[in-house]
Amino acid sequence: MRIAVLTSGGDAPGMNSAIRAVVRAGLYYGIEVYGVYDGYRGLVAGNFEKMTRKSVSEILSRGGTVLGTARMTSFQQKEVREIAIENLRKEGIEALIVIGGDGSYKGALALNEMGFPTIGVPGTIDNDLGGTDYTIGFHTALATIVDAVDKLRDTASSHQRCSIVETMGRHCGDLAIAAGLSCGAEFIITPEHPMDKEKMIENLKKHKLEGRRNAIIMITENTTNVYELAQEISERSGFACRATVLGYVQRGGSPVAEDRILAGRMGAYAVELIKQGISGVAVGVSHNDLVYMPYEKALDRDRGSMQDLYELIGKIS
Ligand SMILES: Nc1ncnc2c1ncn2[C@@H]1O[C@H](COP(=O)(O)OP(=O)(O)O)[C@@H](O)[C@H]1O
Ligand SMILES: O=P(O)(O)OC[C@H]1O[C@](O)(COP(=O)(O)O)[C@@H](O)[C@@H]1O
Ligand SMILES: [Mg+2]
Numbered sequence: 001m002r003i004a005v006l007t008s009g010g011d012a013p014g015m016n017s018a019i020r021a022v023v024r025a026g027l028y029y030g031i032e033v034y035g036v037y038d039g040y041r042g043l044v045a046g047n048f049e050k051m052t053r054k055s056v057s058e059i060l061s062r063g064g065t066v067l068g069t070a071r072m073t074s075f076q077q078k079e080v081r082e083i084a085i086e087n088l089r090k091e092g093i094e095a096l097i098v099i100g101g102d103g104s105y106k107g108a109l110a111l112n113e114m115g116f117p118t119i120g121v122p123g124t125i126d127n128d129l130g131g132t133d134y135t136i137g138f139h140t141a142l143a144t145i146v147d148a149v150d151k152l153r154d155t156a157s158s159h160q161r162c163s164i165v166e167t168m169g170r171h172c173g174d175l176a177i178a179a180g181l182s183c184g185a186e187f188i189i190t191p192e193h194p195m196d197k198e199k200m201i202e203n204l205k206k207h208k209l210e211g212r213r214n215a216i217i218m219i220t221e222n223t224t225n226v227y228e229l230a231q232e233i234s235e236r237s238g239f240a241c242r243a244t245v246l247g248y249v250q251r252g253g254s255p256v257a258e259d260r261i262l263a264g265r266m267g268a269y270a271v272e273l274i275k276q277g278i279s280g281v282a283v284g285v286s287h288n289d290l291v292y293m294p295y296e297k298a299l300d301r302d303r304g305s306m307q308d309l310y311e312l313i314g315k316i317s
Contacts, residue, residue: 002034002092002094004033004091004095005051007068007100008098008100008103009069010069010125012124012138013063013125013253015065015069015123018136019035019051019099021263021265023035025272034050035050035067038067038069039100039104042070043084043087048093060260061260063251063255065099076110078110082114085115095117097121097270100121100124101126105120105282108282119282121282122284123137125140128169130293131293132283132284132291132298134285136262138175140253140254140256142179145175146182149216150183152244160214162204162217162230164233164241165216165217165218165243166244167218167220167221168221169220173193176190177192177310177313180218183218185317186217186317187203187215188219188313189223192310205239226243227243229241266285282297
C-alpha cells in the first residue's frame with residue numbers, strides 16, 4: 001500500500017514529530033509513505049517525494065515543518081481538488097494524511113467526499129478543533145507565551161506599568177486563557193470571555209491607588225486594537241500601559257515533550273486507521289485516549305478541555 005502525508009495551514013511545533021511518526025509507522029506496517037511539499041499547493045502541483053527512515057531522522061526536535069506548508073484559497077474549488085486527486089492516483093497513492101487545522105480539515109473532508117480517502121491530524125497552535133483535548137503545537141506555543149509574559153511582568157513591574165499581551169489563536173481564546181492562568185494575569189480577554197472595559201479600568205484605578213506595581217492583561221488577537229486600548233487605559237486609569245503583540249514567535253521553536261508525544265501517538269494512529277480501512281475521520285486525544293471522529297465533529301468545536309479554565313478565571317484571577 002502507498003499513502004501520502006502533508007502539512008497545511010499555519011505551521012505548528014510538533015508537525016515534524018507527526019510526519020516522522022507517519023513515515024516510521026508506515027514503514028513498520030510495510031506501507032510506502034510519500035511526502036507532499038507545501039500543503040495542498042504541492043498536491044495540485046504534484047510535488048511529492050517518497051520518504052525513507054532517513055528522510056525523517058533528526059527532525060523530531062525541530063520547529064516548523066520540513067514538508068513546508070501553504071495557504072491556498074483556490075483549493076476550495078472542486079476543479080482544483082480534482083487535479084490533486086488525479087496527481088495522487090497517478091502515483092498509486094491510496095490515502096492521504098492531512099496534518100493541519102480547521103481549514104485543512106475542510107479540504108480533507110472535501111477530498112474524502114470526492115472519493116479520495118483522507119485522515120486528519122490536528123496540527124495548529126490555536127487549539128480550535130473539536131473532539132480533541134489538544135492540538136499539536138498548542139503546548140509549545142503556550143510555553144513560549146508564558147516565558148514572554150514572565151519577562152514582560154519584570155519590566156512592567158520595574159516601571160509600575162500595566163502590560164497588555166496579545167496572543168494568537170485566531171478566534172479561539174485557549175492560548176490566552178491558558179497563558180493568563182499560568183502567569184496569574186489580572187485580566188483575561190478572549191472571544192469566549194469578553195472584555196468589560198469599564199470594570200477593568202475601575203479595577204486598574206484601584207490597583208494603582210493600592211500601589212500595585214504591575215498588571216497583566218492577556219488578550220486574544222482579533223478582539224480589539226491593543227495599542228488604542230493601552231492608550232485609553234493610560235489616560236483613564238492613571239496606570240501607564242503598554243501593549244505587546246507577540247506575533248509569529250509563538251509559532252516557532254522546538255516542540256515541548258508533550259507536543260512530541262502527542263504528535264507521535266496521533267501520527268502512528270492515523271496510519272493504523274488507514275490500515276484498518278478507516279477514512280473520512282480526524283484523530284484526537286480525549287482524556288488521554290486516542291480517538292477518531294467524523295470531520296464534522298472536529299469542525300464543530302465544543303469547548304472541550306478548556307471549559308473548566310474559563311470557569312476558573314472568575315475564581316482565581
Ligand atoms: N472550505 C474549504 N475547502 C477546501 N479547502 C479549504 C477550505 N478551507 C480551507 N481550505 C484549505 O486549507 C488550507 C489551510 O486552511 P487555513 O484555515 O489557512 O489553516 P488551518 O488548516 O491551519 O486552519 C487553506 O489555505 C485551503 O487551501
Ligand atoms: O500565518 P498567517 O497567514 O499570518 O496567519 C496567522 C494565523 O495563523 C495562526 O498562527 C495559526 O492558525 P491556523 O492553524 O488556523 O493556520 C493563527 O493563530 C493566526 O491568526
Ligand atoms: Mg485554523
